[in-house]
Amino acid sequence: MNTSTNSNADHRLICTVDVVLLTLRDAQLQVLLIKREREPFAGALALPGGYVHASVDQDCADAARRVLHDKAGLPSPYLEQLASFSGPARDPRGWSVSVAYVALVAAPQAPQPGQHWLPVDELPQLPFDHGRIVANAVDRVRNKSQYSSLPVHLCAEPFTLPQLHGIYEALLGEPINAVSFRRKMDELGMLEPVPGAKLAQGPHRPAQLYRLRDEYRRTLSLAGRGLNA
Amino acid sequence: MNTSTNSNADHRLICTVDVVLLTLRDAQLQVLLIKREREPFAGALALPGGYVHASVDQDCADAARRVLHDKAGLPSPYLEQLASFSGPARDPRGWSVSVAYVALVAAPQAPQPGQHWLPVDELPQLPFDHGRIVANAVDRVRNKSQYSSLPVHLCAEPFTLPQLHGIYEALLGEPINAVSFRRKMDELGMLEPVPGAKLAQGPHRPAQLYRLRDEYRRTLSLAGRGLNA
DNA sequence: ACAATAGTGTCTCTAAGACAATATACG
DNA sequence: CGTATATTGTCTTAGAGACACTATTGT
CATH class of the missing domain: 3.90.79.10 (Nucleoside Triphosphate Pyrophosphohydrolase)
Structure with missing residues (x-):
């Protein structure tokens, strides 16, 4: 050659x-x-x-x-x-x-x-x-799930907080405190409730449906100190 | 063509x-x-x-x-x-x-x-x-400096904790609590004191010199929840 | 009203920050 | 001894987890 x-x-x-x-x-x-x-x-x-x-x-x-x-x-x-x-x-x-x-x-x-x-x-x-x-x-996704809003992209919109909670738990493979989870999602500020929309799943209180705020559709929201799962 | x-x-x-x-x-x-x-x-x-x-x-x-x-x-x-x-x-x-x-x-x-x-x-x-x-x-380095041992690679060995502290502060551009910093470095477990070696910098107590443990020469050590600078 | 899950209030516990006390060098 | 920085002890404070309580639906 x-x-x-x-x-x-x-x-x-x-x-x-x-x-x-x-x-x-x-x-x-x-x-x-x-x-x-x-x-x-x-x-x-x-x-x-x-x-x-x-x-x-x-x-x-x-x-x-x-x-x-x-x-x-x-x-x-x-x-x-x-x-x-x-x-x-x-x-x-x-x-x-x-x-x-x-x-x-x-x-x-x-x-x-x-x-x-x-x-x-x-x-x-x-x-x-x-x-x-x-x-x-997989490493990257699991790792990033610990402190960011990444997993919302695995969830069809609109979704309830309990559904999203379950997704985080499935990803991280360990239980996440529900109260902390709500606090975190709240302070991440990336979700907005769909007005009036609730999801009834049985004979009990229905859950509020949420969607991703437009600003976060392409950007992730990062938490200060992770979910401490 | x-x-x-x-x-x-x-x-x-x-x-x-x-x-x-x-x-x-x-x-x-x-x-x-x-x-x-x-x-x-x-x-x-x-x-x-x-x-x-x-x-x-x-x-x-x-x-x-x-x-x-x-x-x-x-x-x-x-x-x-x-x-x-x-x-x-x-x-x-x-x-x-x-x-x-x-x-x-x-x-x-x-x-x-x-x-x-x-x-x-x-x-x-x-x-x-x-x-x-x-x-x-630069984004990556500054971000990773918040929760990992990355900045030790900017520090010639052996170094003192006050020196490393200064490097973290220069990178992050804000003061870091000295007590927390020592606690973090301690729990990261990546440093070992050089036996007997101290660095005298003037008419005052000299600082202990440290080096990176061999295990962390190629791997970073990650902190649970960052330095909270 | 009852069962079952959603969501909240609040106490506890861990870990970060503040600050003060002690240690150790050189002069 | 005096000064200056290193290092440690410990109190205060913010945030995560536990747990119990309230809310809301279908039956």
Whole structure:
């Protein structure tokens, strides 16, 4: 191979995005995996991902949204950059960089053919370094749930405080004091009651429904000292 | 241009690393900028950065260490991935992805020719999107300083608690209760006194010198609820 | 009215801040 | 000894958890 080929291979790299789309089903954090149609690893379950297309994507986040739309059939849920993963061995096609994103959705629509929701704690071996990426994403989400409003993106609006409480508990895997929880949600100031709307769940007092304030739809609200779960 | 060129340009992208090397000088957080020798932006001050070399780098962190060594003449200080920045416009050479890193050093050796330490709060316009990258890095460092041992990497070992205290205060820009600070450092459990070593600074009681425990040389220690500065 | 869950009031306990007391060096 | 900073002891105060009480619905 000649020098120019070499320097080209050296400077222009395989560049992909991978999306860790998480949701809460059966009180478990689950991740969307897609059956790969092409090599490498055709037939295996893997994260939705794909090449970054310089000609169509404005940036990597844009590529992630495109992948999410094309492979998961989703509009734009909460999306946050996780980290980049790189190296010569992670993709058999060669030295590559993958910019990984975490996305959260509330309503896990019935999976289309080829889509699978699997609990993050019971994953099989995944191709590429997707196992590591998922683990990284789960760490981030669990950690951030301790002191931010992140989990609201796992909850379909409008929702009640007891529902949100349950989501925090499922994520953190431990009980959270209900009084403190209400105090925290209150001081985070990100929720507003839906006037008059209550949710009756049985022969007892119905719960007030809340929605996210518009200001917090793209921004998280951070608590001073966590939920101390 | 033909299809294969097109798809090549589309799938193989310009991939660089940029390093935000920070230190504390004159009680100010400062960043290392390098006078660029080549186009684009030759002559301008910019972050040390460069292409990722598939043939020599094991991953992007490796590329960042190489850049740091070549352009800043530094061994491997504390290094942490910050985020990736991408898009068609950030680099005039074309659609690019840059994986940015934050690095921290204690002793700001006298800058070599072409190297400049500038306070992060008084930066000129920087080329590429380096202004944004620095701002992002500074946010991260200041934020993480609130609840972790990160700032010890800005302190030459061994150091005294009053010195470290001063570093935290300089970073966070507000006074920290000295008693709470000691309690926190104690419970973080990352420091060990250097037996018998004290630092006399004048006609008064000298301070105990400490060093970082080996276990925490690469890992940070996290506090339960921050320093509540 | 009863059962069951939603939401509140308030006491307790933990941990952060304030402040004062003690320790130790150099002169 | 006197001074200046290091270090510790302990009181005060803010916020998290526990627990009991009130509120509101369907039956």
